[in-house]
Amino acid sequence: MDRLLPWLRLQLTPGLGRVGLMHLIEHFKTPEQALDAAGRGWPRLPGLRENLAAMVPEASFPRVQSACSCLDSMGGWMLSFWDPDYPQILRQIPDPPVLLYGCGSLPEGPALAIVGTRHPTDFGRVFTEQLAEELAVAGVVVISGLARGIDAAAHRGTLNGGGRTLAVLGCGIDRIYPAENRRLYQQIIEQGALLSEYPPGTEPLPGHFPGRNRIISGLSKATLVIEASRDSGSLITAEFALEQGREVIAVPGGVDHQTSYGPNLLIKQGAHPITEAQEILEILGIGKHDNKPPELAQPSLFQLPEPAGSVLNKLDLTPRHCDELAGESGLTPMELSAILLQLELHGYADKLPGGRYIRGRRPH
């Protein structure tokens, strides 16, 4: 924590931004030496206003103290741009964070950002989870922003696949935002890491999210956009990815869904269109090309006698309500629900909220 204090005093100096801090350290080599020099005033450097040195808070300043003790109590850590453990891929972006606060252990390996709307369709959510799970199994590190919707589904799918995931926040890593992702937040610390360029205690202000997005894309070889309406922040992430010379990947969507606007726009602009995990592995340059992911679970008409086979035949990736299935199959709701449960247990069907079902991807 002794190491942390001078960094926090500099970062929490009002009016000292990323560019000024970067130049200050390039000039003085260490934060301690920059602080020592503050009494005499700092030289003219890009991003440093005149008399800024007078604004440096004391070590006893409450915000400095609380950020310090908060990180300590969480078991968190801080990396500076000059630290050998600072992610190499992030050093290459035009505007790398000077400081990264984290909790958990930074996963290594090829990383994919998965981002999208906070209001996905049921299909989009399930598709994201399944895709992230397949990618996790193939060894991909999945990076996202812990927002509700596609972000949460991407983290959740990765965790389900036993994979490693990294959540980049637009607030301090001590803030659980949105609160509904509390459980996910805990699991991510255990199976990956939380990361933020904002010191602990920072609120999730709207202005923080574009900066957060550049870190998400900047840590990733490619950014995948799944469902994003016209004003989705994930389109900003995709633009950062392009600026950073990274690949952009998008899942095409039906013209009749607002959430298809973003991915379809990106595809028109040259993003890779993909519909399967295998295609992403190829873009990332990993995985065996002959090791195709399993197709939709086929009714091998194994142990399940009729009418289970014909119920399964009515299922594809368009959610169907069980009442509708009951009507069509001529089964009583009780008979049908027993069959659907069997199909679900064997991985042939997935249950969605509201009593709807789709075909499962993978028999387990």
Added chain:
Amino acid sequence: MDRLLPWLRLQLTPGLGRVGLMHLIEHFKTPEQALDAAGRGWPRLPGLRENLAAMVPEASFPRVQSACSCLDSMGGWMLSFWDPDYPQILRQIPDPPVLLYGCGSLPEGPALAIVGTRHPTDFGRVFTEQLAEELAVAGVVVISGLARGIDAAAHRGTLNGGGRTLAVLGCGIDRIYPAENRRLYQQIIEQGALLSEYPPGTEPLPGHFPGRNRIISGLSKATLVIEASRDSGSLITAEFALEQGREVIAVPGGVDHQTSYGPNLLIKQGAHPITEAQEILEILGIGKHDNKPPELAQPSLFQLPEPAGSVLNKLDLTPRHCDELAGESGLTPMELSAILLQLELHGYADKLPGGRYIRGRRPH
């Protein structure tokens, strides 16, 4: 009808196909002279079996007579490849029809093929109708195959927009197939034309449809695929369009619909993804160009020279087999074929039979 009779006698000669008929007329200049020579036997020409001349039916042969009187009673017409009114754009395809039977008047102007599944979603049907109507208003001639589903919606939308539409049939133009399109069939004659390379009286045999598809794409500057499942004939039309050096356009669709498979596949292979009529007008080179969607600096194939650049460098006018190119470039066959397809789509490479490639003559 005097003009028609010798053509029909030749075309209805059992065993005389398109290639043989083409060479016969190139050799004898007129069908009358080819018939006159039949008594002495025909010379050895490509596509002509020995003793084929003996198979020429008499002018009184019932099929010849009925095709003739059927065309007469419909007010139809016939064009041969050498006729000045034969569509110039169709002369340029590798295997142009020798004879075209038609009814109505052949519309002139920039033409777009709109094709797709016979079993569209409700959205797909409505989208197709609206799109075709907008294109019709902008002066585009819409060409399709009068099948049920997307084809019918494309014709209907064009007619609704007061536009001109052309239906290319896989049967004689006297056959209304499918029967449900009877009203559409009548309207198309009034507002455009029916067209077929098969003489009147020909049944809609399955084997006729691929040939019909090459005429649909061959008459069009671009082929648009809207909703097509894995086995849709419209994917064959799109392949013909590529072979013919025409543009391929597709409407992206949700991964949860079987009918999105075809368009999404085409987009992955390099087809133009579009969601609005205006984008099609731009591809066809009509309408306003100043409201283009902004291009992002996505590393597209031709901005990223490697490895596409080195594959292109291996191509000249000597045909090279793709296996040989794969060996030299160190790419997997899948990587190489994706690059070759891109090069082909952009006019930098031409594909020859047997998996061989040469450098393309004209980048479009």
